[in-house]
Amino acid sequence: MAHDLYRETILAHYRKPSNRRTLENANRSGYSHNPLCGDELTVYARVEDGRVDDGAFEARSCSIVQASADMMIDLLRGRSIADVDKLIARFQELMTGNVDSAPELGEIEVFREVRKFPVRVKCALLPWETLEHALVEG
Amino acid sequence: MKTQPFPIEQIRQDFPILRQSVHGRPLVYLDSAATSQKPRAVIDTLVRYYEEENANIHRGIHTLSELATADYEAARRKIAAFIHAPDPRNVIFVKGTTEAINLVATSYGRAFVGDGDEILISAMEHHSNIVPWQLLCEQVGAKLRVIPITDDGELVIEEYQRLLNPRTKMVALVHVSNVLGTVNPVKQMIEMAHAEGIPVLLDGAQAVPHVRVDVQDLDCDFYAFSGHKLFGPTGTGILFGKEKWLDSMPPYQGGGDMISTVTFEKTTYNALPYKFEAGTPNIAGNIGLGAAIDYVEGVGLEAAGAYEHDLLVCATEALQAIPGLRIIGNAKEKTGVISFVLDGIHAHDVGTILDTHGVAIRAGHHCAMPLMARYGLAATARASFAFYNTRDEIAVLVKAIDEAKEVFS
Numbered sequence: 227m228a229h230d231l232y233r234e235t236i237l238a239h240y241r242k243p244s245n246r247r248t249l250e251n252a253n254r255s256g257y258s259h260n261p262l263c264g265d266e267l268t269v270y271a272r273v274e275d276g277r278v279d280d281g282a283f284e285a286r287s288c289s290i291v292q293a294s295a296d297m298m299i300d301l302l303r304g305r306s307i308a309d310v311d312k313l314i315a316r317f318q319e320l321m322t323g324n325v326d327s328a329p330e331l332g333e334i335e336v337f338r339e340v341r342k343f344p345v346r347v348k349c350a351l352l353p354w355e356t357l358e359h360a361l362v363e364g
Numbered sequence: 365m366k367t368q369p370f371p372i373e374q375i376r377q378d379f380p381i382l383r384q385s386v387h388g389r390p391l392v393y394l395d396s397a398a399t400s401q402k403p404r405a406v407i408d409t410l411v412r413y414y415e416e417e418n419a420n421i422h423r424g425i426h427t428l429s430e431l432a433t434a435d436y437e438a439a440r441r442k443i444a445a446f447i448h449a450p451d452p453r454n455v456i457f458v459k460g461t462t463e464a465i466n467l468v469a470t471s472y473g474r475a476f477v478g479d480g481d482e483i484l485i486s487a488m489e490h491h492s493n494i495v496p497w498q499l500l501c502e503q504v505g506a507k508l509r510v511i512p513i514t515d516d517g518e519l520v521i522e523e524y525q526r527l528l529n530p531r532t533k534m535v536a537l538v539h540v541s542n543v544l545g546t547v548n549p550v551k552q553m554i555e556m557a558h559a560e561g562i563p564v565l566l567d568g569a570q571a572v573p574h575v576r577v578d579v580q581d582l583d584c585d586f587y588a589f590s591g592h593k594l595f596g597p598t599g600t601g602i603l604f605g606k607e608k609w610l611d612s613m614p615p616y617q618g619g620g621d622m623i624s625t626v627t628f629e630k631t632t633y634n635a636l637p638y639k640f641e642a643g644t645p646n647i648a649g650n651i652g653l654g655a656a657i658d659y660v661e662g663v664g665l666e667a668a669g670a671y672e673h674d675l676l677v678c679a680t681e682a683l684q685a686i687p688g689l690r691i692i693g694n695a696k697e698k699t700g701v702i703s704f705v706l707d708g709i710h711a712h713d714v715g716t717i718l719d720t721h722g723v724a725i726r727a728g729h730h731c732a733m734p735l736m737a738r739y740g741l742a743a744t745a746r747a748s749f750a751f752y753n754t755r756d757e758i759a760v761l762v763k764a765i766d767e768a769k770e771v772f773s
Contacts, residue, residue, distance in 0.1 A: 227387055227720040232713070232771045263712060264729035264742045286742045288710035289772075343716055 230339045231346070232289070239293040246296065249282035256360030258352055260287075265349075267291060269299075269356045276307050278361075283353065290346050295353035297334050307361065314354050321347050370671040375663060375752050378403040382752060389722030392757040397542050397570060397701050397748030398726050400595045402656070409655035410597060413648045421647055422621055422638070436647055439654025440637075446657045447587065448578040449604050453636040456610075457650050460601035461569040462492040464588030465536070467603055467640060468565055469496035471613040472534065472586075479505035481533045484562075486511040486519055486548075487738050488541045491731040493567045497536060506533070513738065517544035517693035524553060528560045535564045539571035543730045543746065544693025545676075545701030547575065551582050558583065563609065569593055573750065574672060574699045576665050579604050595750075596656035597649040603640070610636050617642040668751035672700040675749045679758045686765055692744050700749030703730075706765070709772045711743040717771060718745075721764035723757075 249270035258267045265287035272280045281299040285292050298317075302310050319325045320338055328335055340350045376382050379401045384391040393401060413435070419428035421436050437452070444452040458464045477483070483497045487510055494508075501508050509532075511524045528535075535557045540547050554564045563585035568577060572589040579587050586609070591600030605613075615622055615633055619642035624632040633639045660668070679702055683689055688707035706714055715727030726746045729736045736742060747761060 228717040228767065228771055231716060237772065262728065264733060264736060265712075266742070288712040290713070346712070346716060349712070 227342075231343055233336050233339060235297075235333050235336050236289065236293040239296040240289040243283075243292060243296040245282050245299040246284065246292070247282050248284060249280060252280075252282070254360045256356040256363075258356040260348070260352065263288075265291060265352070267295065267352055267356055269295065269353055269360055271357065271360060273307065273361070278302050278305055278307065278310055281357075287352075288346075288349055290340060290349035291352050294334075294337060294350045298353050298357065301332060301334060302357075310357075310361065314358050317354050318351065321351050370667060370751075372671070372752075372754060376754075378405070378659070379752050380404055380407070386722040386724070387720050389720075389760075392721070392723040392753075392760050394747040394749065394753065394757070394761060395724045395726050396573070396750035396753075397593070397746065399592045399598065400573060400750055401752065402597070403595055403659045405659045406596060406652050406655045409652045410648050413651055418648070420644055432647060432651075435651045435654075436645075439651050439657075442654045442657050443602055446661070447572070447602075447604060448580050450580060451607075454579075454604050454607060454610070456603040456605065456637045456640045457645050458588075458601045458603050459599055459646070460590040460592065461490075461567060461588045462496075462601075464586075464601055464603035465493055465565065465567065466496045467616040468534075468536075468586050468588070468605070469500045471616045471640075472563075472609060473500040473504065475613050477504050477506050477533045480531060481506040482509050482529070482531045483507070484509050484511065484524075484527055484532050484535045486537055487513045488517065488519070488544060488546065488735050489536075489538050489732065490542055490567065490569070491733070492569075493536055493538060494734065497534075507531075510734075511537075513735075517541065517546045517695045519546075519548055519553075521549070521553070525556060528557060528562060530560070532557075532560065532562045535562055536567070537564065538567045539577075540568075540574065540699050540701075541693065541732075541735075542570045542701065543703050543732050543735055543744065544695060545570075545698040545703075545748075546693060546695035547571070547697040547699060549697075550584070554583050570699065570701070573660075574665075574669055576669075585609055591649065591653040591656065594653070594656055595659060596653035597646070599646050600649040600653045602653075607636065610640070615639055615642070619643045621645075663751060671751050672749055672753075675753055675755065675758065676700045676702070678755055679747065679749070679761070682758055682762050683765075686762065686769075688769065689765065692739055692741070700753075701746065702748070703744040703746045705741060705744050706768065709768055711745040713772070714745045714765070714768050717768040718761070718764045721760060721767070723761055723764045725761075 252270035254271040267285045270282045283295040320328045417431040419432045421433040440452045444455045565586035568589040573594045587604040592598040622642040692703040711727035
């Protein structure tokens, strides 16, 4: 059953994240702290002309948070803010069970399995909520 | 290692929840430091109370109220005897350890702590023995000072001696650490504080279920603990206080039951312990706590302690043998609490994988963030034992940890 949650895709992004670093020239950033578990996450983005040119994250957290953050940034890099907003909303719908499939999220759809572990859904959502706040509030 | 036969099969029968399955596997409950499971005797007491004698206490002249009051006060006497309090008047019913400490910080603090004074705590405190004192310090301009710990998780007694000074108005100390399992040398530390005329509060939440506590032998000024970790109902707890302090402290909360007479000009307060028990209390819960103490005394705290020590030794050896696993907290004196970290696997991921094996542990900062910071950690996994656990369950734990390692390998 553990393998339902810890799919190879998720583990691969946890073991070797490609976006885990600070981001030079970031003009948006958001910090989240989960007081229940002590996890910390910072998401960086560089937004130019209504487009997310680049993103990165730093985390002291579980595998679900880190894989979710890493895959989110791969998906959103280069997209317009309008697209990014739509994809964030789509991911939230997927995780809260409002939809069962979301092909536009690509391999990120694998996070649907996290719904079998309700206490971990917040881990999957954390990077997306953090980015959402960063984009609104700078 | 003790080899006394311990009636483990009978004891497990006494706890209905232990028959549960989780994710299709038998429940292995290793989270008793968070809350213990409840024996049938406690559950039955709650049901019987609500079915046969539910009434408010200390006020009715009818039969049910008399019955409820008698059982409630009988529970107080049991608890007083259990911790060797000199008198039931010293035993105040509260919601739990947290409320007990808040009561002392607020009420003692209001009477005895002022600008420039110091409160001394330790680096291994639970947030419930940090934050109430911080709130007090902010209000009155006092300073919070902290006894450091060693890498093994023991208090540095020389530093403690150095920190005690004429400005110290309270030493508030955990008896047994909820993260490290360390049993602190509290008797010696109380003597040292008393030599300087300083009172001591002990947070006994993790101690009372596992070691015999004698508040008169310890000579502590206050002793706080929770009923729900002592096999009793949630929302129950006890503050023991020496009469000389309780008499000189103002009430914590105002309301019914805590008064003697009330006029709009002046209120006189009720005698101890009622002065600190405003409002209708958790009557059923506290009577249930009395039943829990009967149960624990029936099992025998000493026999249970020896059995738990055997589990601790067995589990420590088994976990230490796992490559990449590091135990946090290696004090010489420990209860059945083992915090650990696994290389490359976050504690939450460990917790989730163990849960799929039916194994319930705690993962996180354990309400002790400053202690986590002391070890440079965000979180640990923690297995904690009670006398209803078995060596077979430790084997399941080890197997589940092996699978966690395999998933993340």
